[in-house]
Amino acid sequence: MEKFDVIVVGAGPAGNGAAYTLAKAGLSVLQLERGESPGTKNVQGAILYADALEKIIPDFRETCPLERHIIEQRMWLMDEDQTCTGMSYRDARFSQEPYNRYTIIRARFDRWFSDQVKKAGALVVCETTVTELLRNGSGKVIGVRTEREKGDIYADCVILADGANALVGSRAGLRPEITADDMALAVKEVLFLPKETVDARFNISGTQGVVIEIAGNVTHGMLGTGFLYTNKDSLAIGIGCMLSDMKKQSLTPYQLLEGLKRHPTIKPLIEGAEMKEYSAHLIPEGGYKALPQLYGDGWMIVGDAAGFVNAVHREGSNLAMTSGRMAAETLIALKAAGKPYSAANLAAYKRTLDDSFVMADLKKYQDVPTLLTEQPHMLGMYPRFLGDAARELLTVDGVSKRAKQQKIMADLKGKRSLLGLLGDAYRFWRAFR
Amino acid sequence: MSATFVPPTLNVEEKLFQNRYRVDTGRPHIRVRNESTCVSCDAKACTVCCPAGCWRADPAGGIELVVDGCLECGTCRLICDQNNVDWNYPRGGFGILFKFG
Numbered sequence A: 001m002e003k004f005d006v007i008v009v010g011a012g013p014a015g016n017g018a019a020y021t022l023a024k025a026g027l028s029v030l031q032l033e034r035g036e037s038p039g040t041k042n043v044q045g046a047i048l049y050a051d052a053l054e055k056i057i058p059d060f061r062e063t064c065p066l067e068r069h070i071i072e073q074r075m076w077l078m079d080e081d082q083t084c085t086g087m088s089y090r091d092a093r094f095s096q097e098p099y100n101r102y103t104i105i106r107a108r109f110d111r112w113f114s115d116q117v118k119k120a121g122a123l124v125v126c127e128t129t130v131t132e133l134l135r136n137g138s139g140k141v142i143g144v145r146t147e148r149e150k151g152d153i154y155a156d157c158v159i160l161a162d163g164a165n166a167l168v169g170s171r172a173g174l175r176p177e178i179t180a181d182d183m184a185l186a187v188k189e190v191l192f193l194p195k196e197t198v199d200a201r202f203n204i205s206g207t208q209g210v211v212i213e214i215a216g217n218v219t220h221g222m223l224g225t226g227f228l229y230t231n232k233d234s235l236a237i238g239i240g241c242m243l244s245d246m247k248k249q250s251l252t253p254y255q256l257l258e259g260l261k262r263h264p265t266i267k268p269l270i271e272g273a274e275m276k277e278y279s280a281h282l283i284p285e286g287g288y289k290a291l292p293q294l295y296g297d298g299w300m301i302v303g304d305a306a307g308f309v310n311a312v313h314r315e316g317s318n319l320a321m322t323s324g325r326m327a328a329e330t331l332i333a334l335k336a337a338g339k340p341y342s343a344a345n346l347a348a349y350k351r352t353l354d355d356s357f358v359m360a361d362l363k364k365y366q367d368v369p370t371l372l373t374e375q376p377h378m379l380g381m382y383p384r385f386l387g388d389a390a391r392e393l394l395t396v397d398g399v400s401k402r403a404k405q406q407k408i409m410a411d412l413k414g415k416r417s418l419l420g421l422l423g424d425a426y427r428f429w430r431a432f433r
Numbered sequence B: 001m002s003a004t005f006v007p008p009t010l011n012v013e014e015k016l017f018q019n020r021y022r023v024d025t026g027r028p029h030i031r032v033r034n035e036s037t038c039v040s041c042d043a044k045a046c047t048v049c050c051p052a053g054c055w056r057a058d059p060a061g062g063i064e065l066v067v068d069g070c071l072e073c074g075t076c077r078l079i080c081d082q083n084n085v086d087w088n089y090p091r092g093g094f095g096i097l098f099k100f101g
């Protein structure tokens, strides 16, 4: 009977962070991935936050396939098809090495990360879907069942890094099923353009990059956001909305994306590009309140499978890598102390997370998902109002500026009572502070 | 919706055409549990929400499901209020093969 110290299910950033850290420390690791190779099932914008990877592979910059380092962030509020109100933040310090944020292409990044995992000594087996967990009489997880013949494999601990759908953990009853209320669906396209064209259209050069986050009525009143990121010789464009909203309306995800691509602010930026892939993926956006139990006898959950996504800042892969690393470090320390992987001992994983930015950030924004679902006008009305106000002020038509301002205020009060406005401001401040 | 917004008419197949797949012929990984449940389902949210257009209302009032273009997102499983979707991943190595992701 084959037995490992640890089996890691999934070879995304969470599983790779865990498997790499474990193998580096000399534990015997089997990593199972359902894709033909790591990355072939995975979708991201994608922004890579250097810090989380640096803590796992300090010299990653030397070999990691990176697209561009980000020197400018734009935030755009867009309506469905006419206007865009925006701000941008470019900082010369973002151009000083070592760079802090990069755009990446996930299929390439995951393959690279997996190569590092193999070099560290883990056994990585692809084209293998884990179908269920094996438990002993007292319920302890003792291994996994795969769809392969004689596909049962045993380990002292199983790390579930199987991503947003979290099928393995929920089918084993270790965590509740995910629901449409906590999940966003994002669709994305990769659009190819010559590098010089990307440089010229975004006012960048060399490996400099720009990322644009998009909010407002491009989502047609649904809770969601869009994005447009620069890669070396391609652009990534996407839009995502909560499933609970999406199922109540009539626009398909590809119509939403097409609407974004045809918006007069976006269209000239992507003009003439060749679309080479269309993808879709879920994002767990329930935040802190939707987190499941994270460990038990012989098992731990990391990354998207646990719901570690900071939707406000669009961070996920960094939380995935960090939680994977922390799960691994917990096992390494227990093994060194000769202690078993019992629920009581694995609680150290949760304590480490609690003391880290992972839980601190998730807690900080724990009220945001509820705020935005219960107060939908936060998304629809205010962005539209900003656009209207800008148009009013910028249209030179012989009406005095004071009269224009009075009209803007009257419009706003017409949309919402003064008390409502104050309440919104307070709730907004509470949720994001 | 704004007064001017015209929902784009487009063929999702044209988008899917750019993707790489290894189709597990004859072994669909997603199935409808009970066809008559779909017939009596008014919302048919699957036909709107599926990003690959795999779910189509058929003229008889039911649902036609073709999973060849599936992006394996999991949406249809979550948006069906009747819990009528029997959802699994394709066998290892089959299904969508993202080139970029």
Ligand SMILES: Cc1cc2nc3c(=O)[nH]c(=O)nc-3n(C[C@H](O)[C@H](O)[C@H](O)COP(=O)(O)OP(=O)(O)OC[C@H]3O[C@@H](n4cnc5c(N)ncnc54)[C@H](O)[C@@H]3O)c2cc1C
Pocket: A009, A010, A011, A012, A013, A014, A015, A032, A033, A034, A035, A038, A039, A041, A042, A043, A044, A045, A046, A047, A048, A049, A128, A129, A130, A131, A161, A162, A163, A164, A167, A168, A186, A187, A188, A238, A240, A280, A281, A282, A283, A302, A303, A304, A305, A308, A309, A314, A315, A316, A317, A318, A320, B089
């Ligand atoms: C459109 C989009 C944009 C995003 N943008 C950003 C961004 O810019 N920055 C950022 O930090 N985050 C972003 N995220 C979030 C980020 O992609 C995720 O948080 C991150 O990928 C989670 O990593 P993971 O390893 O937990 O899961 P995944 O990357 O999903 O990996 C899970 C792995 O497990 C495998 N697997 C699943 N089930 C099984 C099974 N039963 N057996 C074997 N293998 C299995 C899968 O094939 C996959 O390889 C974005 C997400 C989306 C969808």
Ligand code: SF4
Pocket: B032, B037, B038, B039, B041, B042, B043, B044, B045, B046, B047, B063, B079, B080, B081, B082, B083, B084, B085
């Ligand atoms: S939503 Fe569910 S029950 Fe309704 S048509 Fe789709 S699969 Fe059938």
Ligand code: SF4
Pocket: A280, B030, B049, B050, B051, B052, B053, B054, B055, B067, B069, B070, B071, B072, B073, B074, B075, B076, B077
């Ligand atoms: S998993 Fe996603 S792409 Fe596949 S059929 Fe369901 S909704 Fe469509």
